[in-house]
Amino acid sequence: MIRPDELQYLNGFGNEFETEAKEGALPIGQFNPQKVAFGLYAEQFSTTAFTMARDKNRRTWFYRIRPSAAQSDYRPFPQGLMRSGPITEVPSPPNLLRWDPLPMPEEPTDFVSSLVTLAANGSVGVQGVGVHVYAANQSMQNRYFYNADGELLIVPQQGALLLHTESGILHIAPGEICVIPRGIKFRVDLPDGTARGYIAENYGAPMILPERGPVGSNGFANERDFQAPVAAYEDIDGDFELVCKFNGGMFVCDLDHSPLDVVAWVGTSYPYKYDLSRFNTMNTVSFDHPDPSIFTVLTSQTDTEGTANLDFVIFPPRWMVAENTFRPPWYHRNLMSEFMGLIEGVYDAKEHGFMPGGASLHNCMTPHGPEAVVFEQASNADLKPQRYEDTMAFMFESRFIFEPTEFALQSTTRQREYHACYSNLKNYFREQK
The missing domain is CATH 2.60.120.10 (Jelly Rolls)
Structure with a gap:
């Protein structure tokens, strides 16, 4: 057996790798010889169509003790x-x-x-x-x-x-x-x-x-x-x-x-x-809060350019230095739908109620943003360079509306008064006109 901490670096998505747990198990010069070494079976595993362009084609040849059909x-x-x-x-x-x-x-x-x-x-x-x-x-x-x-x-x-x-x-x-x-x-x-x-x-x-x-x-x-x-x-x-x-x-x-029972494999899937923690965060060094898309780690694209089936976005530890800026995420309504989770710490737009292991869903055109307490604090904060530490939130963002299950809507874990976090947003205009 190979140690579980023995890994190889991709250095490019879709790169073809080859690896064998027993020396000589991997065929040389072809994928499907008449007889594979050590009596192994050759089996091709494809996660894209056979005719997908070479740079996007995902397939791997497995050399295994028994073929998957033996079930x-x-x-x-x-x-x-x-x-x-x-x-x-x-x-x-x-x-x-x-x-x-x-x-x-x-x-x-x-x-x-x-x-x-x-x-x-x-x-x-x-x-x-x-x-x-x-x-x-x-x-x-x-x-x-x-x-x-x-x-x-x-x-x-x-x-x-x-x-x-x-x-x-x-x-x-x-x-x-x-x-x-x-x-x-x-x-x-x-x-x-x-x-x-x-x-x-x-x-x-x-x-x-x-x-x-x-x-x-x-x-x-x-x-x-x-x-x-x-x-x-x-x-x-x-x-x-x-x-x-x-x-x-x-x-x-x-x-x-x-x-x-795969003894060796070669391929791109x-x-x-x-x-x-290795994500190199980009952020503003002048003013305004950037779009969250600048924190995208992985994406599954659609045939509509610039529109994702799924974006995986993170909000990691980072510096906030924006001048004359409301630094938390602005209030917004999106074409894209957002499912958020929290791995650790506190998310800067939701200081109360959004717990590690919890989740939130803000669907297409459903308005959301900082809770009332966060708005008050951020609007009056002394804007010095600030380091966000010990936090990691993420978002699954999609072009399609997320449809909650019956369990999700009826679960005892659902916070039925979540909307109340916006109930204390004041009418400052009336006070200042």
Whole structure:
């Protein structure tokens, strides 16, 4: 087995990597020889169409102990609180929505069983995003999972995850993220015993780094800081189950061996991780609060230029130096819809009620901005250079309206008086005219 801390740097999205856990397992000069070394099977794994342009084509050749076809028929798996877009079970209100953190379960619950959908948009098989949270207290035992509906962007908030994947092993902790390509099989262990976090399920084009535009050749997230696993395999026989999310439903089949039996691989589709502290934040050094798009880490673009199916945006520790400026985010109404989460600390526009592990949803054209207390403080602050420390908020932003699930609207974690944070906004005009 390969150590889980042994990783390779991407140095460019879509780069072709090759890695082998047993020397000589990887064919040289071709992908599909008549006989693969050590009696392995060759299997191609594609997460884009075969005819996608070369620089956007995502496919990997696996050299594995058994092909993936060696499994039983699927049967329904308990759906629980997992949902897919479009959400039709309840009408979607244009209200401001906010939730407290999901509590840790009292019964033994692994990563897959803990998944809860708060909202989704678009449609599986076309474009859109599912937004889920997880709160687990048990490692996955004899169980594996893959998602046929979209790639998974996992954002831990509490507790580390040890992800055993077909491509190798990734360890991610709060402050890091990982992306699991559509269709990759994996198992989640909990090194800290419990774990909680957020997931964006991207039905659209695979996420890439955003263009820098006038910023130039450096800044934001740099390719060199993303890491992929090296090959690590499990050659284990036994009774296992493979859970699959497919066309919005949950299914399970039986296996007599571990599906993580890839001894070597070469290709352009693989899981990867990123340390958010390496994001090179751009900000103003003169005046006014910049658009949040300048904090975009990853994006899934649409065929409408400049409009994202999913943007992953962060609000990390940074300096604020804007002169004669209201420094928190301005009041605004957006075409894009915003789901926000908080990993740690305090978000500068919401000092009360928005807790680590919690979430908020501000949909298309729903007005929002700083709460009344923050407006008062920021309007009268002594504007010295200020360092925002010990904070990390993020946003899943989408062109499509996020439709909350019935659970999200009826949950005891929903803050039903969230709108009241704006109730004390004063009429200063009347006082000064």
